[in-house]
Amino acid sequence: MTRAYKSEGGIPARSRAPVTAPIDVPTMTYASRASHPASASAASVPAWNECPTGPPAPRTSPTRRASFTKLCIRTPGTLDRRAMSHPRAEIEETLGRYVAMREQIDAGNGTWTDLLQFFTDDVVYIDPAWGRIEGIDAVRTFMVDSMAGLDDWKFPIEFMAIEGDDVVVKWTEVIPKPDGTAATQSGYSRLIYAGEGKFSYEEDLLNMVHVLDDIANSGWRPTGPMNVPPKHPNRDVSISAP
Known part of the structure; x- marks a missing residue:
């Protein structure tokens, strides 16, 4: 044509x-x-x-x-989702106890080391300021050192989600101000369930630039001596230990 x-x-x-x-x-x-x-x-x-x-x-x-x-x-x-290798009901039951313990800690009826019961001996923990921590004993030391002087900070949980063995916890960091108000920041944690009521991995996500701004501008003062995070933390976020 x-x-x-x-x-x-x-x-x-x-x-x-x-x-x-x-x-x-x-x-x-x-x-x-x-x-x-x-x-x-x-x-x-x-x-x-x-x-x-x-x-x-x-x-x-x-x-x-x-x-x-x-x-x-x-x-x-x-x-290509992560295969669910553990029953959802088992994960929900463990998560419920984990959240209840978090609430007790926020209420002043416990310490952060009370959460160690929910982690495996070879747990990998990723903190936005302190970096990668491996093993239950190192995580215990980290929890004591990192939370020193922050006794009046709260971390209420907003919601949770489960996908296979992966758990996401949405929480808020609350820093009290002298005038009775609070500075807040949004945070997330990813946990991986390993069975028998324990998690083998946790990664906490929080904008530390905003947190430092809140500390500087809110008028908040620590409740006691604080510890400084490492100058060069390990930023490896891989799930398995290298």
Whole structure:
């Protein structure tokens, strides 16, 4: 077929030569699409880590020409989530006791070392100021040293979420001011459940720049001697000990 172009300014319209062959347009390819028709269930669609692997096709190959558009996809039913290796009811029961102990500590009826019962001996703890702490004994020392002079700080919990063995706890840091008000900052903790009522990992997230601003501007004074975090803390946040 011939396509005519509109004449402009008295210049005759031009004609384009007829298209006699299909245009080789790269197409978007999905992992194993041919073997997984639209009617197949989501469970049959390969996960991200099942994408084709191996050396690239030759440069002259049609596959190579279209490779820049090749995608591998995951459907909502096949997301690569952490497998739930422990019953949810067991995690909920442990989390309930953990939260209850946190509430007792905030009420002045306990200390932070009371939480050690919820951690494995080889626990990895990540603090935003003190960095990485490994092992239950080191975490005990950290809890004593890091909370010295902060007896009037509170850390109320807002909500929790569970996904497999992962637990997220949303909490607020509350620093009292002399005028009766408080400076607050938002914090999150990720814990990994290891079974038998214990967690093997905790990572606390808190904006320390904002915390230091609150300490400087709120008029708050420590309740006793404080300890300074290490100048160069270990910032490794990996789950397993190296």
